Structure formats: structure tokens, C-alpha cells
Amino acid sequence: MTALAEAGTRWSRQADPESTRRQSIAQVWRGFLTATRLGWQTEANWTNPVVYFLYAVCTPVFATLMLVFMIQVISGGNAPPAYRAYVVIGSGLWSFVVAGIAGLAWAVLDDRERYRMLKYLFVSPNDLLVLLLGRGLARMMVGAMGAIVTLGLGVVVLGLPLDLARIDWPVLVAAMVLGLVSIVALGLILASVAMQTRQDSWHYPEAVSGALFLIVGAVFPLNILPTFAQAFGLISPLTWWLEAVRRALFPDIQSGIGGAGSLYASLAGHDAPSGIEALLALLLTTVVVTLAAVATYRWSEHRAKERGLFDVTTGS
Amino acid sequence: MPVSPTPLHSAAALAIDARNVGRVYKAKPNPIVALDGIDLTVRPGELFGLLGPNGAGKTTLIKILTTLLLPSSGTASVFGFDVERQTSQIRRIMNIVSGGEQSGYGLLQVREQLWMFSQFYGLGVREGWRRVDELIDLVGLQEQRVQKVSQLSTGQRQKLNFARGLLNDPWIFFLDEPTLGLDVSAARATRELTLAWQAAVPGRTILLTSHYMAEVDEMCDRLAIVDRGRILAIGTPAELKHRVQSESIFRLELDRLDRGVGALARLPGVISAASVAGNDNGADGERNTILVKLVLVDDGALGPVVSALAGLDAHIVSLQKSEPSLEDVFVELVGRGFEDDLTVHQNGTGLRSAGSRPADEESVAEELAGRSR
Numbered sequence: 001m002t003a004l005a006e007a008g009t010r011w012s013r014q015a016d017p018e019s020t021r022r023q024s025i026a027q028v029w030r031g032f033l034t035a036t037r038l039g040w041q042t043e044a045n046w047t048n049p050v051v052y053f054l055y056a057v058c059t060p061v062f063a064t065l066m067l068v069f070m071i072q073v074i075s076g077g078n079a080p081p082a083y084r085a086y087v088v089i090g091s092g093l094w095s096f097v098v099a100g101i102a103g104l105a106w107a108v109l110d111d112r113e114r115y116r117m118l119k120y121l122f123v124s125p126n127d128l129l130v131l132l133l134g135r136g137l138a139r140m141m142v143g144a145m146g147a148i149v150t151l152g153l154g155v156v157v158l159g160l161p162l163d164l165a166r167i168d169w170p171v172l173v174a175a176m177v178l179g180l181v182s183i184v185a186l187g188l189i190l191a192s193v194a195m196q197t198r199q200d201s202w203h204y205p206e207a208v209s210g211a212l213f214l215i216v217g218a219v220f221p222l223n224i225l226p227t228f229a230q231a232f233g234l235i236s237p238l239t240w241w242l243e244a245v246r247r248a249l250f251p252d253i254q255s256g257i258g259g260a261g262s263l264y265a266s267l268a269g270h271d272a273p274s275g276i277e278a279l280l281a282l283l284l285t286t287v288v289v290t291l292a293a294v295a296t297y298r299w300s301e302h303r304a305k306e307r308g309l310f311d312v313t314t315g316s
Numbered sequence: 317m318p319v320s321p322t323p324l325h326s327a328a329a330l331a332i333d334a335r336n337v338g339r340v341y342k343a344k345p346n347p348i349v350a351l352d353g354i355d356l357t358v359r360p361g362e363l364f365g366l367l368g369p370n371g372a373g374k375t376t377l378i379k380i381l382t383t384l385l386l387p388s389s390g391t392a393s394v395f396g397f398d399v400e401r402q403t404s405q406i407r408r409i410m411n412i413v414s415g416g417e418q419s420g421y422g423l424l425q426v427r428e429q430l431w432m433f434s435q436f437y438g439l440g441v442r443e444g445w446r447r448v449d450e451l452i453d454l455v456g457l458q459e460q461r462v463q464k465v466s467q468l469s470t471g472q473r474q475k476l477n478f479a480r481g482l483l484n485d486p487w488i489f490f491l492d493e494p495t496l497g498l499d500v501s502a503a504r505a506t507r508e509l510t511l512a513w514q515a516a517v518p519g520r521t522i523l524l525t526s527h528y529m530a531e532v533d534e535m536c537d538r539l540a541i542v543d544r545g546r547i548l549a550i551g552t553p554a555e556l557k558h559r560v561q562s563e564s565i566f567r568l569e570l571d572r573l574d575r576g577v578g579a580l581a582r583l584p585g586v587i588s589a590a591s592v593a594g595n596d597n598g599a600d601g602e603r604n605t606i607l608v609k610l611v612l613v614d615d616g617a618l619g620p621v622v623s624a625l626a627g628l629d630a631h632i633v634s635l636q637k638s639e640p641s642l643e644d645v646f647v648e649l650v651g652r653g654f655e656d657d658l659t660v661h662q663n664g665t666g667l668r669s670a671g672s673r674p675a676d677e678e679s680v681a682e683e684l685a686g687r688s689r
Binding site for chain 2 (some may be wrong): 023026030035038041042045064116119124275280307308
């Protein structure tokens with residue numbers, strides 16, 4: 001125990017209840033990166049990297065191929081390439097949504113129910129929100145692998161008419177950034193719910209992403225939906241994200257939002273939004289969802305602290 | 317007023333200052349009062365124990381002090397920082413280890429998990445690795461350094477948990493039933509580590525909860541006996557025991573006492589004398605010594621009694637002073653023991669290391685008694 005005494009003497013000068021702004025920022029960044037690494041390890045450590053890569057990309061790739069083949073069958077092999085592009089982009093990008101929405105909520109559930117570490121994370125000097133965002137980012141990276149491979153296969157195997165010279169890069173980059181922020185915000189709302197609920201909430205992210213899949217124009221345009229469903233779609237940032245990305249990648253692609261008889265057309269007075277218009281709508285809805293997510297999370301965290309939920313294992 | 321971090325802490329500030337802390341859990345049909353107006357102060361450098369049965373409120377108080385739970389009423393501070401409003405300051409100077417749980421990221425290696433927490437505690441990368449490797453050696457996990465957490469035994473997990481708790485070198489270390497579910501040797505290692513850590517640097521403070529009375533008696537400078545959300549008594553173990561025993565009690569073994577214990581009871585300074593049992597240690601089973609429980613007004617009355625025994629033609633075979641235990645204190649204060657609670661709790665956790673004898677009240681007492689001998 002002599003070593004303990006020596007170590008303790010050296011260390012004791014470093015525990016400090018106060019920190020400078022610079023130290024705080026450094027700690028937040030370090031905590032975020034470590035949480036991301038933790039998320040990646042807990043996500044991918046169960047097998048070797050090759051198997052994990054296959055696991056991560058197979059689901060979105062085969063889901064997309066299934067949709068494309070169904071369209072081919074239904075259309076008698078005459079589905080226009082632009083519509084195939086529509087479906088491939090929507091389905092491929094959905095990997096981000098599934099991973100991002102589930103990532104934060106499952107981080108809460110994993111750490112509370114499975115690893116029993118949520119309370120230790122909560123009472124560490126880092127903000128739990130930062131750690132959850134890091135965990136969520138790790139899962140988003142997994143989703144990104146699936147999305148990139150799916151889109152790549154769409155171009156190479158399915159012959160999507162992608163012209164690099166015609167891509168609107170600024171809109172694409174801005175749309176991706178805003179879209180990912182909005183996905184994380186939605187994930188944060190679900191994490192707030194998971195913090196309050198029982199272990200059954202493992203299924204909530206799937207249910208929510210499944211419901212959103214129907215109303216945001218992922219694989220079919222909004223104008224085939226009832227008006228109230230279109231209204232829900234128009235207030236979702238995911239709808240505008242998909243639209244903006246499609247517009248940036250394929251300028252001539254059909255709109256998933258507008259079209260004859262659509263709610264958008266009746267409200268806006270023109271047939272379909274431009275790329276910039278979609279981007280602005282994405283910005284607006286993302287800001288609203290993000291603010292709502294942060295407020296919801298803070299409320300949930302306070303309530304969990306008030307009710308002592310951080311170390312309660314529901315085990316239902 | 318928050319304390320300055322240099323030196324380790326100011327003598328002017330209390331490590332823990334809880335005033336009228338209450339905690340009520342909403343439940344149906346009736347709310348559960350976990351804490352009912354707790355007043356508690358712990359000085360820097362103390363190893364303070366909370367002793368009480370399951371459901372007494374010990375863990376709830378620790379949760380409040382570690383900013384995991386909000387109090388329903390009252391105020392509490394840790395080194396001058398309010399547990400409701402100054403949580404970030406408290407979290408930088410404290411750590412907590414709970415016993416009887418299987419926590420840990422099973423897929424990570426021991427070293428990875430500790431390093432990860434070193435980063436959450438704000439240590440730099442190099443400093444983090446340095447402390448991780450030192451602590452792995454200190455707690456005796458060298459052979460498990462690259463083993464996955466899921467493959468550790470219960471005792472090894474608790475060592476890992478301890479190492480995590482020491483990573484940020486806390487000013488105050490909260491130990492919530494740290495030996496619960498451990499086998500005897502792991503429990504002993506945990507106690508030794510706790511005492512060594514505290515002794516290493518003056519001013520380090522520990523709040524320990526336990527329902528092993530011998531453990532609290534042996535380790536703690538002061539303790540509070542808690543039951544049903546209330547503190548029943550606070551003091552050093554000796555003070556508390558003295559509270560229930562103002563008289564001196566001796567266990568006297570005599571070779572004979574032909575005139576009966578009544579002769580002893582009439583001696584000056586003797587409050588009572590009672591024959592409690594005999595020793596049947598003869599080969600034929602014949603009783604050949606007499607045991608007497610002698611209650612004196614104080615230790616000073618023993619001399620005249622010993623002198624008088626010669627006149628009674630009785631010879632002393634052995635003489636032992638009876639000390640009250642913390643259990644006696646608890647029974648005196650509460651009117652019941654908590655053995656039943658203990659048994660139920662231990663059986664309920666199922667956290668025992670395979671092949672090892674689990675630590676229990678008896679084994680803890682045996683071990684500590686052996687150490688003191």
C-alpha cells in the first residue's frame with residue numbers, strides 16, 4: 001500500500017472542484033470523443049471487423065434492393081431510372097435515421113439495464129447529454145457505412161444516373177449537416193422518453209422510425225398520402241432533408257413533397273420546392289426540433305433525478 | 317462558502333453538512349418516507365459509517381450526497397457545495413462505489429474501461445493511462461489487465477469498481493455496502509484498500525454504509541445508526557457502546573462458590589451477580605467451574621470483589637470484561653435487531669463468488685477479531 005500512498009500524494013493536487021472555461025471545453029470534447037469510442041466498442045466489439053462490416057451494411061443494402069425489385073416487378077420492368085434513384089436515396093439514407101434515432105435511446109437503456117453504468121456516467125464531471133451524443137454519433141457512423149455502401153451500389157449496380165458535375169455540393173453538404181442534427185435531435189427526444197420508461201422502450205425507436213418512414217417521403221411521394229399525413233410530413237425535418245439531398249444529387253429527380261394535388265402545392269402555390277427552398281425549410285424545422293429535444297431532455301433528466309431513475313433497473 | 321481546492325480542503329468546511337434532509341418516494345397506495353429529517357455533519361478526514369438495516373435510508377442519503385437524487389426537503393452540501401445547485405463542483409471531487417452489483421461494460425477490457433472513465437473524469441490521455449496502470453497494480457488486477465469485464469469474478473469486478481472510484485483521486489469517497497456479496501478474502505481486500513487509501517493522504521474523507529456491524533465498528537472513526545429514515549445516534553463506536561452500558565460487566569469463571577452467587581451480590585460496588593452457565597469440561601461430564609456475570613458500578617469495584625473471593629474460598633479461573641457490541645446499541649435504540657433483514661438481503665442478491673465462502677456478519681466479525689488479536 002506504500003505505492004497507493006505515493007500515488008495519492010502525487011494525484012491529490014489535481015482534484016479541483018472549479019475549472020476554467022478552457023478546461024471545461026477540453027473536458028467536454030474529451031468526454032464526447034471517449035463516449036463515441038465507447039459507443040463504437042460496445043456496438044462493434046462483439047465480433048471481428050469484417051463480420052461487423054457485413055452486418056452493418058447488409059441490412060440497408062438488402063432492404064433497398066428488395067424495394068427496387070418490388071418496383072421493377074410491379075412496373076413490369078419499366079420503372080424509370082429517376083424513380084429508382086428516388087427509392088435508393090430514400091432507403092439508403094434511412095440507415096442514418098434508424099441508427100441515429102435508436103442510438104441515443106439505446107445508449108440510455110444499455111447503460112441502465114445491461115451495463116448498470118448510467119449512474120456512474122451521470123455523476124461523472126461530464127454532462128450526460130454530451131456522453132449520450134457521443135454514443136449516438138458512434139451508431140450514426142455505423143448507419144453511415146450502410147448508407148454509403150447502398151448509394152454506391154445504386155450507382156454501380158443499379159445504374160443510377162449520377163453526374164458528379166451536376167451535384168449541388170453546397171446544398172448537399174448543408175443538407176447532410178442539418179439532416180444529421182435533426183436525426184440526433186429526434187434521437188434525443190426518444191432518449192428522454194427511454195429515461196422515464198421501462199425496458200420495453202427498446203422497441204420505441206423502431207416504432208418511431210417505422211412511422212416516420214411512411215410520412216416523410218422516403219420511398220414514395222407525399223402526395224399519395226391523406227392530407228393530415230402530408231401535414232405531419234411537412235413539419236418533419238426528415239422530409240426536407242431527403243428532398244434537399246435528392247435535389248442536390250439529382251437536379252431533375254421528381255419531388256417527394258410537391259406534385260399535383262399535394263398539400264405543399266396548395267399551400268405554396270407552386271408545384272415543388274427548389275433545392276434552396278427545401279434547405280431553408282430543413283433549417284427551420286431542424287432548429288425547432290433541436291430546441292424541443294434539448295428542452296425535453298433537460299426536463300427528463302431533472303425528472304429522473306427527482307425520482308431516482310438513473311440506477312433503477314426495470315428489467316421488465 | 318465553497319472551499320479552496322489547495323490545500324486538499326479547508327478545515328473550516330465540513331466534508332458533509334446535511335440539514336433536515338428528507339426524501340419521500342412517490343408510491344401507491346402510500347408514499348414511502350426514505351429519509352425523515354436527517355441532520356449529519358462529517359469532518360474532512362473522517363471515515364464515517366452509516367449503519368442500519370435494509371431500507372433504513374443509507375443508500376438514499378448517499379444518492380443525494382452524490383448528486384444522483386434530489387432531496388424532497390432540507391439542504392445538503394459536500395465540502396461547501398450544494399448538492400442541488402453545485403453538482404458539477406461536487407462531481408469533480410467525489411466518487412462512489414456501490415457493492416453488490418454487476419456493473420461494467422462487459423465487452424471492454426479492464427484497462428479500456430478504466431481508461432474510458434479516466435477521460436470522463438477529465439484526466440489527460442497520458443495521465444489517464446498512467447493512473448489506470450498504477451491502479452490496476454494497486455488493486456491487484458494485473459493478471460486481468462486485458463481480460464474482458466464480463467469474464468471477471470464478483471470480487472474482481474469490485475476491485476475494478478474500486479479502481480474506477482479512485483481514478484479522480486476524490487476528496488470524498490462514498491462507499492455504499494462495498495463488501496456486499498464478496499467472499500471473505502475479497503471483502504478483506506476491499507477493507508484494507510479502503511483504509512490504506514484514506515491513510516495515504518491526510519484529509520481524505522470516506523462515507524461508508526454497511527449493515528455489517530463488525531465492519532463499521534472496526535473501520536469507522538464515527539458512525540450514525542440509521543433506521544427508517546432517521547438517525548438514532550451518532551458518535552464513535554466506543555461512545556455509542558458506552559451509551560448502552562454505564563456499568564462494568566465482567567464474566568467471571570470460578571473453580572467453586574460454595575456460598576452461592578448471593579454472597580457476591582452483597583459485596584460493595586456489586587450491582588448484581590448471576591450464575592450464567594457452567595463448564596462441563598470434565599471427562600465424566602461433571603460441572604467443575606462456575607460462570608458468573610458480574611455487574612459492577614464501575615471497574616474500580618473489581619478489586620474489592622477479587623479480594624473478597626479469597627475469603628469465600630473461591631479461586632478465579634478466568635476473568636473477562638464484557639463489551640457491548642453495536643448490535644446491543646442498535647437493539648437498545650430500536651428495540652429490535654436487523655439480522656432477519658440481513659439474511660433476506662444476502663439471499664436475495666445471489667451475488668456470491670463461486671466456490672468461496674460469502675462474507676457475512678459472522679465471518680466479518682471473526683476476521684476482524686482475528687486481526688485485532
